[in-house]
Amino acid sequence: MSELALEELSALAAIYCEPDACEVLAVSETHGITFRIQISVKELLDTDVLLKLLFHLPVNYPSTLPDISVSSDQLTRAQCVDVKDKLLEQAKKHLSEPMVHDLILWVQQHLKSVMKQSATVCHEKTTLSKGTSAEDGIWMLLLHLDHMRAKAKYVKTVEKWASDLRLTGRLMFMGKIILILLQGDRSNIKEYLILQKTSKVDVDSSGKKCKEKMISVLCETKVQAQQKRFQTFEVKEYPTLDELQKEFETAGLTALFSEFVPPLLK
Structure with missing residues (x-):
């Protein structure tokens, strides 16, 4: 298991140390680390949005991108998928270096713009998704x-x-x-x-x-x-x-x- 991943997880736990804000779900020498971080994003649609971010760091992370899942009671599943896709795009820019904290900061700063873009291209994205599925x-x-x-x-x-x-x-x-x-x-x-x-x-x-x-x-x-x-x-x-x-x-x-x-x- 990557020492970088363990060090990064320790640092994240220190930053997001509120009760239930950071939870380790699994640690394995063969499959890596899975953990959930809960953050609050301010000033989106005049209300705070509580995001639950699930990260799976494979054993060869950060040379391999993490798997990411996004959920929120305030967002639809489609919106959560849009946020996840944007986070994966950002993750590619940080390949081979610890990236989870940077991804969290990014989503805190850009969630509002992602939601606006999601609403604007909703119809186009649905059409594209169907085409991609067929391909x-x-x-x-x-x-x-x-x-x-x-x-x-x-x-x-x-x-x-x-x-x-x-x-x-x-x-x-x-x-x-x-x-x-x-x-x-x-x-x-x-x-x-x-x-x-x-x-x-x-x-x-x-x-x-x-x-x-x-x-x-x-x-x-x-x-x-x-x-x-x-x-x-x-x-x-x-x-x-x-x-x-x-x-x-x-x-x-x-x-x-x-x-x-x-x-x-x-």
């Missing part, structure tokens, strides 16, 4: 969840994330098997994964809110021409394995089913 292709993600204790709330959260990120697919229940199959732009797929792994989506055995710790990424790949594109996101329960298999077969995903689903029954 780059649609990606697919298959996840396996071990369990859901607070099922109703969990399902509602997954549906909201899929809607916000314009992802289609299925949340599938068959006996004890729980699968999430998503299709959409690759950047939105990655955004979903960050939300899934870092948000308190369930409750533990004592009823306390907790993050999802028992999730497996079974497959992440580009959707092929012969495979069906789901038009909506639906929650479905299947009484038998055959019914679940038919769902995959109808979508042209027979090989995906055969490779990943039967082993879950063992």
Whole structure:
């Protein structure tokens, strides 16, 4: 793990030392550091905007760009994605040097202009996004969840994330098997994964809110021409394995089913 990343995290913790303002979510010798910083941006639309910035610093950071996620109760998901895109543009200017603090300062100084630009080019950006999706292709993600204790709330959260990120697919229940199959732009797929792994989506055995710790990424790949594109996101329960298999077969995903689903029954 990069010594620079550890030193930078220590410095950030000293700067953003208010309760809950800086939280380390994961530290790994093989995957790097994931942490969340919460900042307040003043004088935007006559109100303070509370931004939650999630950074994942890979092991070879800063030679490799960080992954960034942006969320805020005062901004729409589309606006948050615009802010994230601008931050990634700025990050490229600081490649090979510690950059998180510079990115935080930048967003504090430029959030208002980003929002104005976002509103101005909203229609054009939507058109461009559709074109880019067609060019780059649609990606697919298959996840396996071990369990859901607070099922109703969990399902509602997954549906909201899929809607916000314009992802289609299925949340599938068959006996004890729980699968999430998503299709959409690759950047939105990655955004979903960050939300899934870092948000308190369930409750533990004592009823306390907790993050999802028992999730497996079974497959992440580009959707092929012969495979069906789901038009909506639906929650479905299947009484038998055959019914679940038919769902995959109808979508042209027979090989995906055969490779990943039967082993879950063992």
